[in-house]
Amino acid sequence: MEKHDDAQNHPLPWGRGKGRAALSQDPFFKEFFKDRDFICSLLTELLPIPSLKTLDFAKMDLMSSNFIKDSLGKQPLRQLYNDLLWRLPWEDGKYTYICLLLEMQSKTDKSMAKRVGDYILGLYNELEKRGEIKAGQNFPFVLPIVIYNGEQKWSAKRDLGELISEVPEDLEHLRIKLAYELLDIRHTKESSLKDGATSW
Numbered sequence: 783m784e785k786h787d788d789a790q791n792h793p794l795p796w797g798r799g800k801g802r803a804a805l806s807q808d809p810f811f812k813e814f815f816k817d818r819d820f821i822c823s824l825l826t827e828l829l830p831i832p833s834l835k836t837l838d839f840a841k842m843d844l845m846s847s848n849f850i851k852d853s854l855g856k857q858p859l860r861q862l863y864n865d866l867l868w869r870l871p872w873e874d875g876k877y878t879y880i881c882l883l884l885e886m887q888s889k890t891d892k893s894m895a896k897r898v899g900d901y902i903l904g905l906y907n908e909l910e911k912r913g914e915i916k917a918g919q920n921f922p923f924v925l926p927i928v929i930y931n932g933e934q935k936w937s938a939k940r941d942l943g944e945l946i947s948e949v950p951e952d953l954e955h956l957r958i959k960l961a962y963e964l965l966d967i968r969h970t971k972e973s974s975l976k977d978g979a980t981s982w
Contacts, residue, residue, distance in 0.1 A: 815866050815882050815929075818842055825880070829927075829963060837878070842870035845879075867905070879905065881926045883962075889934050895942040898926045898962045926962040935969045 814820050822839040825831075845867040868880040881901055885891060902924045909915045909922075930936050939945055942960040949957070 812866070812884060815884065816844060821868060821880070824965075828965060831963075834925075836873050838871045838873065842868050845869050865901070877922050879922055879924045881905075881924055883926065883928045885928050885930045885932070887932055889932055890930075890936050890938045892938045893945070894928060894938050895940060895945055895960065895962065898928075899942050899958075899960050902926065902960070928962055928964050929967065930964060931967045933968070936964055936966045940964060 815824075818839060821842065825834045825837070847865050847867040865884065866882040868882070869877055870880070871877050881898070883894075883898070883901075885894070891897070905924060906915070906921050915921060928936075940961050943957045946957060
C-alpha cells in the first residue's frame with residue numbers, strides 16, 4: 783500500500799498574506815483542501831487521532847456534495863459553507879468519509895453541531911438513494927471537521943447532544959451524541975500550526 787511518508791514536509795497554508803486573518807480573503811485557500819497530500823498532512827499531523835494514519839490516502843477521492851440541503855431553509859448547505867467531501871478507505875478496504883466545512887465567517891455558528899448532523903444524514907440518504915448502502919448494511923463512518931478562521935474564538939457546542947434540553951436522568955442514555963472536530967486557525971498557537979503539533 784502506498785504511504786505518504788513525506789507528509790510532514792508538505793507545506794501548510796497557515797499565515798499566508800498578512801497573517802492568518804488574510805486566509806478568509808484568500809481565493810486559493812479552498813484549493814489546499816482539494817490536494818491529497820495536504821489532506822494527508824492535515825489528518826495525520828494536526829489532529830490527535832492516531833488511527834487516521836491507517837487510512838489509505840493514495841486511494842482517496844473528492845466527492846460531489848451537491849445533494850446536501852439545509853433542513854431549515856431552501857438554500858443548500860453547500861452555499862452557506864465552503865464544504866468538501868472526501869472518501870477514502872481504511873487498511874481493511876472499508877470506506878470512510880471526511881467532511882470538511884470551511885467556516886470563514888467572523889462569528890461562531892452556534893448551530894454548527896446541528897448542521898453537521900444535517901450534512902451526515904444527507905450523505906446517508908444519498909448513499910441509500912444510489913444503492914451504495916443496502917438494507918441491513920452499516921453506514922460508513924463520517925469524520926466532520928470544521929475549519930474556522932473567524933475573529934472571535936470558537937465558542938459553539940461541539941456535540942449535538944449539548945444543544946438538546948435537559949431531561950430526567952433515566953432518559954440521559956438516549957441523548958444524541960454527534961460531535962465534530964474543530965481547527966480554529968486564528969486562535970491556535972502559531973507554533974502548533976507551523977509545526978503540525980496536535981495541541982488542540
